[in-house]
Amino acid sequence: MSKKILLVEDSRTEALRTQLILERAGYQITLAANGKEGLFKAAMEKPDVILLDTLMPQMGGFETVGRLKLDPQTHNIPVLILAAEDERANMPSGDAIAAVMRKPFDPTRLLNKLDEITKGNGGDLHAELLRAQHQVEEAKKSRTDFLANMSHELRTPLHEIMGMTDLLLGTELTSEQQGFINTTRASSNALLSLIGDVIEFSEIEVGQLGLEEKEFDLAEPIERAIEIAMPYATDKGLDLSTRIAAQIPKRVVGDANRVRQVLTNLVTNAIKFTERGGVVLSVNSEQSAVNSDTDTVHSSLLTVRFAVRDTGIGIPADRREIIFEPFQQVDSSATRRFGGMGMGLALAKQLVTLMGGKIWADSQPGQGSTFHFTAQFKRATVEPRPAAAASAGKAAQNLEILLAEDSPTNQLIAVANLKKAGHAVTVANNGRIAVQLFEERGRRGARSFFDLILMDVAMPEMDGLEATKAIREKEKALGGHTPIIAMTAFTTKEYRDKCAAAGMDAYISKPVRIDELTKTFEPFLSRESETPTVAPVALQDALEIVGGDVDLLKSAVALSLREVTGQFEELKQALAQQNPKAVEASAHRLKGIMGNLGATAARDIAQRLETMGEQGNLAGGPAAAQELDGAIARVIAFFSDPDWEKRARASQGGADG
Amino acid sequence: MGKARILCVDDDIAQLTVMAGILKTDGYEVETAKSGTDGIAKAREWKPGLIILDIMMPGMDGYEVCRHLKRDPETEHIAVLMLTAKGGVDEPVDHAYELAGKVKDRLKGFDSGAIEFLTKPVKAKDLLQRVKAILWASGLPV
Numbered sequence: 001m002s003k004k005i006l007l008v009e010d011s012r013t014e015a016l017r018t019q020l021i022l023e024r025a026g027y028q029i030t031l032a033a034n035g036k037e038g039l040f041k042a043a044m045e046k047p048d049v050i051l052l053d054t055l056m057p058q059m060g061g062f063e064t065v066g067r068l069k070l071d072p073q074t075h076n077i078p079v080l081i082l083a084a085e086d087e088r089a090n091m092p093s094g095d096a097i098a099a100v101m102r103k104p105f106d107p108t109r110l111l112n113k114l115d116e117i118t119k120g121n122g123g124d125l126h127a128e129l130l131r132a133q134h135q136v137e138e139a140k141k142s143r144t145d146f147l148a149n150m151s152h153e154l155r156t157p158l159h160e161i162m163g164m165t166d167l168l169l170g171t172e173l174t175s176e177q178q179g180f181i182n183t184t185r186a187s188s189n190a191l192l193s194l195i196g197d198v199i200e201f202s203e204i205e206v207g208q209l210g211l212e213e214k215e216f217d218l219a220e221p222i223e224r225a226i227e228i229a230m231p232y233a234t235d236k237g238l239d240l241s242t243r244i245a246a247q248i249p250k251r252v253v254g255d256a257n258r259v260r261q262v263l264t265n266l267v268t269n270a271i272k273f274t275e276r277g278g279v280v281l282s283v284n285s286e287q288s289a290v291n292s293d294t295d296t297v298h299s300s301l302l303t304v305r306f307a308v309r310d311t312g313i314g315i316p317a318d319r320r321e322i323i324f325e326p327f328q329q330v331d332s333s334a335t336r337r338f339g340g341m342g343m344g345l346a347l348a349k350q351l352v353t354l355m356g357g358k359i360w361a362d363s364q365p366g367q368g369s370t371f372h373f374t375a376q377f378k379r380a381t382v383e384p385r386p387a388a389a390a391s392a393g394k395a396a397q398n399l400e401i402l403l404a405e406d407s408p409t410n411q412l413i414a415v416a417n418l419k420k421a422g423h424a425v426t427v428a429n430n431g432r433i434a435v436q437l438f439e440e441r442g443r444r445g446a447r448s449f450f451d452l453i454l455m456d457v458a459m460p461e462m463d464g465l466e467a468t469k470a471i472r473e474k475e476k477a478l479g480g481h482t483p484i485i486a487m488t489a490f491t492t493k494e495y496r497d498k499c500a501a502a503g504m505d506a507y508i509s510k511p512v513r514i515d516e517l518t519k520t521f522e523p524f525l526s527r528e529s530e531t532p533t534v535a536p537v538a539l540q541d542a543l544e545i546v547g548g549d550v551d552l553l554k555s556a557v558a559l560s561l562r563e564v565t566g567q568f569e570e571l572k573q574a575l576a577q578q579n580p581k582a583v584e585a586s587a588h589r590l591k592g593i594m595g596n597l598g599a600t601a602a603r604d605i606a607q608r609l610e611t612m613g614e615q616g617n618l619a620g621g622p623a624a625a626q627e628l629d630g631a632i633a634r635v636i637a638f639f640s641d642p643d644w645e646k647r648a649r650a651s652q653g654g655a656d657g
Numbered sequence: 658m659g660k661a662r663i664l665c666v667d668d669d670i671a672q673l674t675v676m677a678g679i680l681k682t683d684g685y686e687v688e689t690a691k692s693g694t695d696g697i698a699k700a701r702e703w704k705p706g707l708i709i710l711d712i713m714m715p716g717m718d719g720y721e722v723c724r725h726l727k728r729d730p731e732t733e734h735i736a737v738l739m740l741t742a743k744g745g746v747d748e749p750v751d752h753a754y755e756l757a758g759k760v761k762d763r764l765k766g767f768d769s770g771a772i773e774f775l776t777k778p779v780k781a782k783d784l785l786q787r788v789k790a791i792l793w794a795s796g797l798p799v
Contacts, residue, residue, distance in 0.1 A: 013773050014790045103786070104793040545675065547781025552678040559671040588713050592669050592742050595778035 003118050004028045006047035008038035008064065009082075014053065014103075021107045027114070035064035042074045048118050049098075050074075054083045065097060078117045151198045158195065162188045197343035201326065204350040211255040211354055215380045218252050218304070219244070221260035222283065229267040229279075238271060239278030248285050251380035252302060258355060259375060262348045263306065266371045269344060270310035277311030277368070286374055302379050303357070307372045314365035324349040324359065348373070399423045399451040404434035404467060405487070406459045414454070421518065426450070430459045431467030438471050438482075448475075448482040452521055455504065456487050465502040472503035476622050485521055536634035539648055542598030550648045557639045560593045564632060567593065571609070571628075575621045583621060584613025590628070594635065602631035661706035661797045662686045663788065666696035666722065667740065668714040672777075676709060679781045680788070693717030697725055700732045706797045707788065709775075711740045712766065720769045727770035736795050738787065739766045742777040 005027045009015040019029050030045055032038035042050055052064060065081070068074045078098035082105060098117050101110060165185045173181065222242060233240040263281065270279040286303035315323065326346040345359075352359045356376035363369035401423050405411050411427055418425045426441075428434035434455065441449035453471070457464040468484050475481060486499040486507035499507050508520050546552040567590050574582035587609035594603040605628040612621055638644060663685050665676045670691065677687045688703055690696035693714055700708060708726070712719035719739055726732040743762055763774055775787055789799045 011773065011787060011790055013794055017790075017794050104789055104799060541778075544780045544782070545778050547679050547682070547785075549678060549682065549781075552675060552682075555678075556671045556675045559674055563670065585713070585715065588742060589669060592777055593671060595742065596669075596672055596675060598778075 002026050002028045003049065003114075004030065004045065004047040005114070006030045006032060006038065006042055006045065006050045008032045008035065008050065009053040010034055011053070018051065018110075021110070022114075025111050025114075035067075038064055039067055039071070039074070042068060042077060043071065046073075047077060049114060050077055050079045052079055052081050053103075054081055080113065080117065151195045151202070155192070155195050155199075158188060158192055162192070194343055197347045201343055201347050201350060204347075204354065211258060213253055213378075214256070215251055215253050216256040217250055218248060218283075218377075219250070221256045221263060222281065224260045225263035225267055226281065228264050229271060232268060232271045233279065236271065236275070238274055238276070240267070240271070241278065241280050243280060243282040245282075245284045248283060248304065249302065249379060252304075252377035253380055254355065254375070254377040258351050262351050262359075262373060262375075263308075265344045265348045266306075266308040266373075270308050270312065270369070270371070274310045274312030274368070279308065279310045282307045282309070300379055302377050303374050304377060305372065305374045307370055309368065309370040311368040314367055315361055315363040315369050316365055317363075320361045320363060323361070400449060401425050402428060402434060402437060402450045402453045404428040404431060404453065404459065404464065405456045406430055407456075410456070417517075431455075431462030431464055431470075434467050435462070435470045435474075439474065448478075448480055450482055453482055453484045454487055454517075455484050457499065464504075465498060468499075468502040468504050472623075476626070479626075483521060485517075535638075536599060536601060536631065537638045537644070538598040538600050539644060540598070540651070541600070542596075543648060543652065545596055545598065548652050550645060550652060553648065554645065556596060560597055561636055561639065564590065564593055564636075568629065568632060572625060574613075575618060575625055578618060580613045580616045580618060582613075583618060584610050587613055590632075594632075597635065597639075599631070599635040599638075602628060602635050605631055659798070660684045660686065661792050661799070662688070662703065663707045663709065664688045664690065664696065664699055664703065664705035665709045666690045666693065666714075666719075667709075667711040668692060669711070672711070672740075676779070676784065679784055683785055685788075693719070693722040693725075696722055697729075697732075700726060700735060701729070704731075705735060706795065707736050707738060707791055709738045709740060709788075710771070712762070713742065720765055723766070723769040723771055736773075736791050737771045738773045738775060738791060739771040740775050740777055740779065741766070 005022055007015060007018055007022070007029055009018065009031070010033055015031055015033075019031065022029055030041055030047060032041045038050070038052070041047075050068065065079055068077065068079060081097055081100045082103050083100055099113050101113065162185065165181055165188060169178070169181055169185070222244065226240060226242060230240060267279060267281060284305045284307075286305045324345050326343055349359050352373045352375060357374035359371070359373040361369055361371050401418055403411065403414055403418070403425050405414060405427065406429055415425050415427065426437060428437050434453070438448065438450065438453070455464040455468060459467075462470075464486060468486075471482070471484065483505045484503065486504045496507055506520050508516055542553055543550070546556065567586055571583065571586040571590065574586055587606045591603050591606035591610055594600075594606055605624055609621065609624050609628065612618055612624070660683075663680055665673055665680075665687065666689075667673050667676070668691055673689045673691070677689055680687045688699055688705065690699045694717055696708070696710065699705075710719045710722060714722075717725075723737050723739070726735060726737065741762060766774060773787060773791055775784065792799045
């Protein structure tokens with residue numbers, strides 16, 4: 001019987017050549033074009049030998065070896081590495097690798113080596129025993145792995161479906177068609193979250209998913225979960241509230257995302273199964289509830305108890321445990337009535353277990369249910385200093401705010417709240433007046449008179465979207481970017497996308513709460529004063545491109561910078577002439593130039609412009625060109641400072657020695 | 658006999674300088690051309706073992722140059738490695754049509770007679786590795 005070889009090689013030329021040589025010698029070849037595919041095929045096909053190229057994009061050869069060796073399904077398969085000479089130094093050591101061959105390899109030597117490896121493997125009794133032992137482990141794992149793999153495969157086409165559905169929603173549709181598409185989208189969303197749950201569930205089962213250990217504010221995941229669930233509750237006319245015990249420490253150490261995930265799951269579930277009444281989320285510290293002994297306060301671990309109570313249909317006593325198993329519901333009719341819930345609670349149970357806690361349900365059928373869970377956190381070492389919080393609040397005070405709002409009641413409330421927070425407010429009754437005020441009030445240096453614009457979306461004469469577009473249009477000539485925040489009662493994604501497309505930076509839902517408002521606009525204000533944190537040039541990338549030759553990079557820099565100004569002029573001209581082809585061509589050249597210098601930020605902006613040209617849509621062109629201008633200036637500044645050369649040489653010297 | 662001759666064709670001078678520098682350091686004989694027509698002329702005259710050809714160039718683009726080279730009995734045997742800045746087919750994409758576009762570009766390149774692709778920006782290591790593989794497969798000194 002001929003031996004099976006898995007050939008993992010990204011270069012089509014090399015793969016073809018190796019395949020021909022091996023097939024002629026009577027081996028059976030399976031090809032994989034990258035590390036990821038290699039891992040998958042290794043697990044599926046169980047080849048006798050894996051031949052691995054070390055130079056591959058994304059997952060390189062060495063990472064692939066590591067993963068092959070970690071997976072019990074594949075860790076016994078001998079791996080033969082094909083490596084370029086200069087990579088031998090970084091080779092993983094010892095028994096992970098059966099043999100290494102230098103590229104380009106000599107066919108006869110490769111065949112001899114393969115012969116050696118396959119024979120050695122076949123005769124080794126010890127290896128056979130090991131293999132048998134691992135077959136048992138494999139069987140345990142295979143179902144979970146299969147689920148995980150399948151789910152990954154399902155997710156990609158599903159994203160496509162969702163993307164296309166979104167595009168379709170943006171076209172002219174009859175209301176009947178709109179209804180169909182909305183249903184498609186809702187179903188896709190449900191399927192996507194189910195798939196996500198399956199993946200996470202399997203990851204936990206095979207021990208791949210770990211928890212983060214970061215300090216966080218315990219209120220954060222709670223607020224976040226409520227925020228996510230609130231629209232569903234409002235839709236059904238249910239009350240949704242939280243009760244957080246006062247003695248709960250504010251700051252803890254743990255995985256905020258996972259807490260949020262479990263809470264969201266339980267709260268949305270509660271809403272799903274409740275027709276009238278409401279859902280209450282309460283949070284207690286377990287120790288203080290059970291015993292008030294002082295020494296528990298000093299213990300470094302803290303157990304928090306969460307409870308989600310609803311007034312829904314309830315759960316019969318005999319189902320209260322089984323609902324935490326995958327794909328189980330209260331009864332099968334519930335699947336039809338309520339959809340979903342196949343994986344959610346099973347995942348929640350796993351996450352809670354990971355967090356050192358328990359999950360259980362109390363219920364009175366017909367009266368409602370309460371889902372409880374506990375989780376352990378470490379106490380944060382230092383509580384935040386109030387001084388820091390105060391200074392952060394001060395940064396967002398005394399702003400000049402333009403409020404565009406047509407309803408007198410809303411105007412009154414907003415103005416009162418904003419003034420109370422220490423801001424100055426100018427009111428516009430509609431979009432047209434807002435644009436007018438924006439222009440008339442003139443400017444303070446490079447920036448607009450207003451620090452911030454709050455824009456109602458639905459207004460008479462000129463709505464918020466149009467007004468935003470007009471302001472953004474004027475800014476193209478004037479420069480600057482005034483944050484515009486939409487105030488809207490609609491919070492669908494579609495609507496938010498519309499706001500974003502018009503040029504709005506954020507949105508808040510009505511009625512506007514002042515703390516929420518402050519939270520929303522703070523990031524925009526602080527960003528303006530900060531210097532960009534992303535380095536204009538990734539020097540390490542640039543050095544890799546020239547193979548570490550600093551002198552070569554120097555001449556490339558000199559040549560590139562000489563060319564870049566002319567290219568940018570061409571781009572501006574192409575934009576002025578509204579010529580998409582010319583925009584595409586000059587942006588493409590700028591992209592190439594910037595890419596070669598490791599100037600990733602500038603390269604990405606050029607890429608965006610190239611795509612605009614390619615698609616014939618130059619609407620965002622001038623703004624992007626302005627951005628690119630700034631990015632290029634930063635690249636030039638970076639290379640004008642002789643310091644880069646010193647650093648480059650130092651890093652190369654360090655790599656050699 | 659020394660190492661193979663390599664002709665680099667690109668309208669971006671910095672790119673040409675970098676590629677030529679890397680290849681020369683590795684011991685290859687290198688010639689450069691700044692346009693498609695210039696490239697064709699140099700290919701006929703200088704007879705390189707490998708041509709590294711940029712796709713997007715003003716005037717005659719890389720596909721046209723490659724087709725031309727493959728029609729000419731003087732140059733048809735020369736291996737062509739194409740440079741693309743459209744991103745690798747392995748990189749993640751937001752939409753299937755983006756991937757389709759990239760694949761289409763590559764198919765077009767293979768149809769025009771190219772034997773391999775490299776995505777810009779090219780790392781020195783990848784460039785040399787790929788060049789060696791092609792030269793080896795064409796039976797030339799690596």
